[in-house]
Amino acid sequence: MKRLNIGLKEVQGVYDGPEGKLWELIMGEQIHIGGFMESMVMAKKAGIKEGQKVLDLCSALGGGLRFLVKNFKVQGFGLDGTKTMFDEAKKRAQAEKVADKIEFKLGNVLDIPWSEGTFDVVWGEDAWCYVTDKDKLVQGAAKVLKKGGTLAFSDWIEGPAGLTEAEAERVNKFMKFPYMESGKGYEAIIKKHGLTLKSSEDLGPHFASCIDLYIRMLSEQLTFDALRIIGDNMEMFKGMGGEMAFMADLARKGKFSRGRFIAVK
Numbered sequence: 661m662k663r664l665n666i667g668l669k670e671v672q673g674v675y676d677g678p679e680g681k682l683w684e685l686i687m688g689e690q691i692h693i694g695g696f697m698e699s700m701v702m703a704k705k706a707g708i709k710e711g712q713k714v715l716d717l718c719s720a721l722g723g724g725l726r727f728l729v730k731n732f733k734v735q736g737f738g739l740d741g742t743k744t745m746f747d748e749a750k751k752r753a754q755a756e757k758v759a760d761k762i763e764f765k766l767g768n769v770l771d772i773p774w775s776e777g778t779f780d781v782v783w784g785e786d787a788w789c790y791v792t793d794k795d796k797l798v799q800g801a802a803k804v805l806k807k808g809g810t811l812a813f814s815d816w817i818e819g820p821a822g823l824t825e826a827e828a829e830r831v832n833k834f835m836k837f838p839y840m841e842s843g844k845g846y847e848a849i850i851k852k853h854g855l856t857l858k859s860s861e862d863l864g865p866h867f868a869s870c871i872d873l874y875i876r877m878l879s880e881q882l883t884f885d886a887l888r889i890i891g892d893n894m895e896m897f898k899g900m901g902g903e904m905a906f907m908a909d910l911a912r913k914g915k916f917s918r919g920r921f922i923a924v925k
């Protein structure tokens with residue numbers, strides 16, 4: 661699939677600005693599909709235990725790490741490339757009195773600033789679709805895992821039915837993704853970097869129903885709030901609704917999806 665010329669600078673444009681606020685409005689502080697429930701499922705599948713060191717790659721507002729600290733008593737570490745997200749993550753961890761249990765760093769996940777063999781778990785939720793080189797990202801994640809450690813992540817992916825070039829380009833342009841991996845693509849990358857794949861799941865039907873839920877929330881409940889965030893621009897609001905409906909349709913057809921992957925070093 662053709663890759664778009666979108667890098668961290670463009671992603672920072674999203675998460676430093678109104679688009680990031682819109683995603684928080686419809687998804688909450690855990691900016692991923694399914695929020696608390698989906699984090700709980702992945703944490704259980706990853707076998708996360710008290711006291712473990714967990715690195716969240718693309719930690720955003722820190723919602724994923726605060727969830728893991730509160731529910732699994734882990735030691736959290738977060739890396740995100742957007743200053744607004746980094747600042748907010750620290751502020752919110754302080755407000756919830758878990759700042760001493762989480763260390764946040766600002767930087768690109770393609771250059772992980774921790775040493776080899778540091779973490780019990782490397783974690784990611786619905787964000788690696790923004791990263792320009794998934795192979796390098798998984799290689800870096802594998803490197804900082806301890807021997808026997810677990811890689812656990814979910815991501816927006818090309819579905820099993822496959823996207824046409826035009827469909828992929830339209831989704832990637834709207835979402836500001838350089839490209840998306842497929843489930844099979846991630847499985848190959850995971851194995852290439854010496855990890856043993858424990859599970860690879862396609863979560864298409866749930867993904868489609870959540871996009872429908874976001875469309876309903878925007879059109880039937882949060883319209884005023886969403887419009888305020890985008891400067892009361894009704895044309896832009898309608899355009900976004902159209903793109904989200906297009907994505908929901910692709911998801912229902914199994915062309916666009918979300919995957920969850922668990923692997924061990």
Ligand SMILES: C[S@@+](CC[C@H](N)C(=O)[O-])C[C@H]1O[C@@H](n2cnc3c(N)ncnc32)[C@H](O)[C@@H]1O
Binds near residue numbers: 671767770790
């Ligand atoms: C959808 S949000 C992540 C949500 C988060 N995992 C959660 O569940 O709350 C995407 C985040 O990825 C970050 N990001 C995207 N590409 C990045 C990169 N190359 N390096 C670091 N952070 C990146 C963005 O700054 C943004 O905060």
